[in-house]
Every structure is written in structure tokens, then in C-alpha cells.
Amino acid sequence: MQRALPLRSLTLVAAAVLAGCVNLAPDYQAPALPVPQTLPSANVEAATPLDAGWRDFFVEPKLRAVIELALANNRDLRVAALNIERARAQYGIARAGLFPTIDAGAGGSRSRTPGSLSTGGEPRYATQYSADLGLTSYEIDLFGRVRNLSEAALQSFFQTEATQRGTQISLVASVATAWLQLAADEQRLQLARHTLESQRRSFDLIQRGHGLGAQSGLALAQAQSTVDAARADAAAFDSQVEQDRNALALLVGATPPAELLPTPAATDPGTATATA
Structure with missing residues (x-):
């Protein structure tokens, strides 16, 4: 138990770090514009050129x-x-x-053994299939x-x-x-x-x-x-x-x-x- 406790603690710390994924980029806040968002009008609803489009x-x-x-x-x-x-x-x-980038592949082969080389005197056929699935590259985005x-x-x-x-x-x-x-x-x-x-x-x-x-x-x-x-x-x-x-x-x-x-x-x- 005394040996397993430090390993468990390290596992919990590593999991917390991976789950947190600390972002070191500064939090950018756009400065406020020096002009008002809307302009006063005489209670007349008229579309601006940007809202209406130039064709209108x-x-x-x-x-x-x-x-x-x-x-x-x-x-x-x-x-x-x-x-x-x-x-x-x-x-x-x-x-x-x-x-993550995943790479997959599949293949197959078929071979024939002549009867003169087989123990039973008859030709034998062998078929083999293969499939591969692997993770080629993945970067853990810690920061x-x-x-x-x-x-x-x-x-x-x-x-x-x-x-x-x-x-x-x-x-x-x-x-x-x-x-x-x-x-x-x-x-x-x-x-x-x-x-x-x-x-x-x-x-x-x-x-x-x-x-x-x-x-x-x-x-x-x-x-x-x-x-x-x-x-x-x-x-x-x-x-x-x-x-x-x-x-x-x-x-x-x-x-x-x-x-x-x-x-x-x-x-x-x-x-x-x-x-x-």
C-alpha cells in the first residue's frame, strides 16, 4: 500500500493536467468603440446600405x-x-x-501448393487476410x-x-x-x-x-x-x-x-x- 499511494497520486495529477488542458494564450478583449452602436433616428425604420444590400x-x-x-x-x-x-x-x-490521425489498411493473399509437394497428393489452397488500424500521430494539447x-x-x-x-x-x-x-x-x-x-x-x-x-x-x-x-x-x-x-x-x-x-x-x- 505504501508503494501504490505515490503512483496513484501521480496518476491523479497527470489526469487532472490532461483534463484541464491549460491554455497559456492571453484572454483578448476587444476595446469598446468610440462611437455609439446605434444612431438616434426620428422613429423612422429605414434599412442601412449594409443591411439592405447595394441592389436594394x-x-x-x-x-x-x-x-x-x-x-x-x-x-x-x-x-x-x-x-x-x-x-x-x-x-x-x-x-x-x-x-488524432488514424491509418487503416487491409490486404489479402492466396497461395497454391501443387499436389506433387503435398502429403495427400492433391493441390492445396491457402487464403490469408489481414487488416491494420493504427494511430499514426496525435499531439496532446496540454497548453x-x-x-x-x-x-x-x-x-x-x-x-x-x-x-x-x-x-x-x-x-x-x-x-x-x-x-x-x-x-x-x-x-x-x-x-x-x-x-x-x-x-x-x-x-x-x-x-x-x-x-x-x-x-x-x-x-x-x-x-x-x-x-x-x-x-x-x-x-x-x-x-x-x-x-x-x-x-x-x-x-x-x-x-x-x-x-x-x-x-x-x-x-x-x-x-x-x-x-x-
């Missing part, structure tokens, strides 16, 4: 089509999706370390090393997934901003062209009055400078529209079809008649 947030069909084209052509988004698959595979490998590796791989997967979502949100926002900027500059260009046409008509009236002696040369010069300023504004907005189209094409990864671009504002009927 943007209602313009042309803009939706351009965003879908950009998502299909963007290489950074493809790389982010591949990184998610890689992180998922790495997490599966790290988690596999928590379980939580394997569990921590699995948790790190899981958090890396979550990070990669969040990065892919952030890349998609950034791309959607950039394309929507560029498309709306193009739409706004298209309207400004139309307004500048209408202003130029109006100034030209005013200049023609003043020029006729000057020929009849009803307008002074100063009024004619002022009208000419106004026309030149309106022409410069129209040219500037024309250049800005081309820049917006190029920027949108870079974001989309291809030249968007003409039917997906913003439609310019409708021309005023009176202006169209005067221009014609």
Missing part, C-alpha cells in the same frame, strides 16, 4: 448594371475571393490538428497550442472575408460616385450649351440693333465677351464629361455600353426649336 439601395437600373459589370471585371475582388478560399482551407488544416492555432486560422478567415466585403463595398461606392458625377456633369454640360445658345441669340439681337444705331459699341463688346465666356464654360464641361467617362471606364474595367450611361437632361423645346 441603388434603384437606378442603369447604375445597377454598371456596378454588376464592375464587380465582374474587378481583379482585386477576384483576388479577395481566392484569399477567402485559401483562408478556409488553412482553417480546415489547423482544425484537423485537434483530432492549448493546437487550439490557439485553430482559433488564429479562424480569425484570419474572418479577416479575409471582411476584407473581401470591404473591397466590394469600396468598389460599389466608387462606381456609384463616378456614375452620379458623370450624370451631374452631363446636366451641367447641357445647361452650359443652353446658356451659350441663349447668349448667341442675345448677341445677334444686339448686333442687329448696333447696325441700326439702337445699340452702342460698348453693349456689342459686352455681349461678345458674354458669348465667349459661355463658350469657354461649355468647353470646360465637355472636357469634364470626357474625364468622367474615362474614370468610370477605369473603375468598371471596360468601356460601359452607351445604353448604361446616364441620360442627359431633356432639351428645352423652345431652345431646340431656336437651335434648329
Whole structure:
């Protein structure tokens, strides 16, 4: 009894250590965000862009089509999706370390002894089967090393997934901003062209009055400078529209079809008649 007691005590201590599996990793607590979790509202339940999804947030069909084209052509988004698959595979490998690796095998053999070599003078057949089952490798996770590796791989997967979502949100926002900027500059260009046409008509009236002696040369010069300023504004907005189209094409990864671009504002009927 005196010899068995120390052995039993050691067995109990070893069992307690194995059952406890002390984890030496520090307990991480995420710091509190400096912004409130919810924002005050005027009792109006409206879905945020993240909750509703960009397809529900943007209602313009042309803009939706351009965003879908950009998502299909963007290489950074493809790389982010591949990184998610890689992180998922790495997490599966790290988690596999928590379980033992079992190796199993089976085999069989059949032999024939000729009658000339057997005692009875007849051929004899012998069949033999074998099966193996063994534990090839297993690490006892005493201090939580394997569990921590699995948790790190899981958090890396979550990070990669969040990065892919952030890349998609950034791309959607950039394309929507560029498309709306193009739409706004298209309207400004139309307004500048209408202003130029109006100034030209005013200049023609003043020029006729000057020929009849009803307008002074100063009024004619002022009208000419106004026309030149309106022409410069129209040219500037024309250049800005081309820049917006190029920027949108870079974001989309291809030249968007003409039917997906913003439609310019409708021309005023009176202006169209005067221009014609």
C-alpha cells in the first residue's frame, strides 16, 4: 500500500493536467468603440446600405448594371475571393490538428501448393487476410497550442472575408460616385450649351440693333465677351464629361455600353426649336 499511494497520486495529477488542458494564450478583449452602436433616428425604420444590400439601395437600373459589370471585371475582388478560399482551407488544416490521425489498411493473399509437394497428393489452397488500424500521430494539447492555432486560422478567415466585403463595398461606392458625377456633369454640360445658345441669340439681337444705331459699341463688346465666356464654360464641361467617362471606364474595367450611361437632361423645346 505504501508503494501504490505515490503512483496513484501521480496518476491523479497527470489526469487532472490532461483534463484541464491549460491554455497559456492571453484572454483578448476587444476595446469598446468610440462611437455609439446605434444612431438616434426620428422613429423612422429605414434599412442601412449594409443591411439592405447595394441592389436594394441603388434603384437606378442603369447604375445597377454598371456596378454588376464592375464587380465582374474587378481583379482585386477576384483576388479577395481566392484569399477567402485559401483562408478556409488553412482553417480546415489547423482544425484537423485537434483530432488524432488514424491509418487503416487491409490486404489479402492466396497461395497454391501443387499436389506433387503435398502429403495427400492433391493441390492445396491457402487464403490469408489481414487488416491494420493504427494511430499514426496525435499531439496532446496540454497548453492549448493546437487550439490557439485553430482559433488564429479562424480569425484570419474572418479577416479575409471582411476584407473581401470591404473591397466590394469600396468598389460599389466608387462606381456609384463616378456614375452620379458623370450624370451631374452631363446636366451641367447641357445647361452650359443652353446658356451659350441663349447668349448667341442675345448677341445677334444686339448686333442687329448696333447696325441700326439702337445699340452702342460698348453693349456689342459686352455681349461678345458674354458669348465667349459661355463658350469657354461649355468647353470646360465637355472636357469634364470626357474625364468622367474615362474614370468610370477605369473603375468598371471596360468601356460601359452607351445604353448604361446616364441620360442627359431633356432639351428645352423652345431652345431646340431656336437651335434648329
